[in-house]
Amino acid sequence: METSLILFPQLNMCEPKEKTFFKLIHGAAKDDSSREAKLRAKEKRNRLSLLLQKQEFHEEPQARRSGHLARETRVCPEEATRWGESFDKLLSHKDGLETFTRFLKTEFSEENIEFWMACEDFKKSKDPQQMIFKAKAIYEKFIQNDAPQEVNLDFHTKELIAKSITKPTLHSFDAAQSRVYRLMEQDSYTRFLKSDIYSDLIAGRPQRPSNLRRRSRSFTYNEFQDVKSDVAIWL
Template sequence: MENPLLLFPQLNISASKDKPYYKVTKSAIKEEPHKASKPGSVSPEEAVKWGESFDKLLSEKAGLDAFTKFLKTEFSEENIEFWIACEDYKKSKNAHELLPKAKTIFETFIQKDAPKEVNLDFHTKEVTSQSMGQPLRSTFDAAQSTVYRLMEQDSYPRFLRSAPYLGLLQARPAARAPLRRRSRSFTVSDFKGVRPDLTVW
């Protein structure tokens, strides 16, 4: 009896599913990687819009993905992960979802010595902590706003000066045209007087 051959599509297992915040953020970012990772999927025109405001950058999936990758190079990705978790938290459909999600976010990003602790002032941390008993959709608003401003004033300007972002701005079709012309002329001159085996083509 033959054993059936099972084929599986390539799976992306790079996400850290063992970390508690993954459960909170997965629904918000699950569509990110495949869209933004394709070469040339971001046009210079799109990239220009990211430079208009921090809000426009975060409102587009490719922009959010590019900014997240940049923060990883600075070892400060906990800020954007917290922001994404808060966005997902506010989309909770009922009160029963709020408590476990709030507990996960608090333990991952806010409490003292949390594995992904974000930089919050004492007052904001205290107000957030006090609302954990009966969390509301607005429980993390103050903390999220603080982290948003931190990224907007600190990380965002550096992102706009980074090599990956500047590279997106310069990836214009006109810049690739000379390469195609040289390629054709080279092919013609290269095969003058030569009889290649065209069957390989």
């Protein structure tokens, strides 16, 4: 039978034509089948990955909402009711302080409670160098003209603080803190007791999303952004 040389290195160089083409076609079919199988497997993996991503996308926000809800409703109505007895009882309770701070954020006036907490932390200072550092930080953030979170203080109070800032005492901010305390007690605390945030707490209802109000000009002169309620910023 006539033989022919086929230029395919994977095949025998000298075989009948029929056998040679059979091997070539059969090998190509196997390669195509293998490629299709790999593509199908890859598509299955991609679909599975997308499915898992979608599941995580829907489950994670739900978990965050559940955690947020648990955090917001942990205060018992009886405890919340006691906060209405006096402003001091509200601030002396950790959850009360957090709730009142959240309320002030809806009015864009949380610099007042931030300043009050910073003063409370300052009075716990023991090391002289730490006291100077904290005093300067409070002055630059809340007291000086055009401070990022300037609180509403009279000129005389500001001058006394400015003069003592290089050699502060534990009572350097007492007058300013007392003034801001009275402003919050007479203004913000009254509105807090009438707010949805407080009403929901004493009724034992889940906390609803808060609506932001216009910034209260009775407390501060300047606009600000990205405020964090954290006494640890002074450490």
